């Protein structure tokens with residue numbers, strides 16, 4: 001390398017700048033930087049999530065998360081966030097719900113949400129007479145409405161592990177005796193869950209109008225057996241969950257050819273919408289929240305245009321970015337230069353397009369809206385999201401909250417610990433420079449931690465020659481980079 005091609009001559013974003021934040025997230029996204037355990041990952045979309053931060057009203061938080069979940073309709077790649085502005089001390093007045101998504105929302109979303117809300121209002125009105133047929137009809141009407149909207153996503157979730165679930169059901173039937181079912185609660189519950197699931201699959205086939213994924217949503221949802229099957233499935237899953245996830249995993253000892261971890265996650269997702277419907281019902285019935293349903297609903301959609309992010313333009317520039325992040329994070333042990341070099345090489349291969357079109361993630365769009373818009377009614381300090389947040393968004397909320405006093409903070413249900421890019425830093429109204437710096441520092445620390453782990457996990461191979469280690473690492477990074485490109489094509 002000649003003196004002229006040193007990094008000083010390259011456009012390198014300053015530590016703590018928005019560009020550095022974007023580049024660091026891009027770096028993390030190819031490295032699968034995940035500091036949370038695999039166990040935590042199981043709860044990526046679990047509802048209802050135990051929301052537990054001081055100053056959050058749990059019931060409202062769960063209502064907002066459930067609303068976000070039922071707004072999703074696309075089979076894939078859709079995340080929706082919802083914020084609320086309401087004056088709870090005022091007995092009439094209006095409730096403003098603010099929606100944002102990662103992609104464009106369907107035009108019908110507003111009318112759909114208003115209709116769901118009307119169902120909840122009627123449920124709230126009848127909350128003293130839940131056994132009356134009107135209340136039951138209202139509940140069924142709401143469930144039908146929601147399943148019809150969510151059907152593409154629901155069908156995808158139901159089909160995802162269909163073969164594995166039916167195989168487990170068969171194996172279980174061959175394995176257990178009547179006695180087992182009678183004596184052990186968990187056996188009875190597990191079997192009931194799989195039976196309901198098999199019934200659901202039969203019902204779907206009965207309404208198939210072509211290939212496996214061409215199923216008439218209207219026919220399925222209005223089939224008189226559909227809601228009872230889903231009620232049963234949800235009840236079984238919920239009961240099993242209250243016995244503890246392990247009561248299901250014990251089955252992996254009896255049926256070792258089956259993955260209970262995968263199936264647990266699967267049933268969690270299959271019953272997710274039903275759990276959300278139950279949450280909406282419970283909110284409408286709540287003596288504390290029912291006043292909310294007397295208010296006039298106003299739905300607002302918030303969006304911000306995509307912006308272009310310029311990434312480092314060479315391997316050297318990426319290496320400088322990593323060095324800077326490490327300096328800022330000051331890991332206890334220095335990172336091997338070859339780890340930095342191979343990482344930088346993989347990054348410059350992966351991001352051969354130096355300029356990437358990025359959008360602000362949906363929960364950050366709502367945060368930006370609430371913190372940069374003048375409003376009359378104060379927003380609720382909780383933002384509902386249909387999925388746990390990524391590492392970038394989580395750093396945004398943590399950094400913003402550090403700069404606010406407790407009554408001006410905003411919370412979400414939590415993070416899954418994965419890094420996503422494309423991603424764009426939101427504006428938060430005040431202290432933008434300080435805020436950006438904090439986001440950068442949090443990401444740099446986690447990234448340094450990751451590189452330290454990479455360096456450690458390869459230290460045993462070091463004795464076989466560092467050249468080999470370096471090329472192995474490079475291969476791995478490259479392969480991952482390549483498979484990630486395929487996702488870009490799918491999402492484009």
Ligand SMILES: [Zn+2]
Pocket residue numbers: 361389390391392393394420
């Ligand atoms: Zn995010």
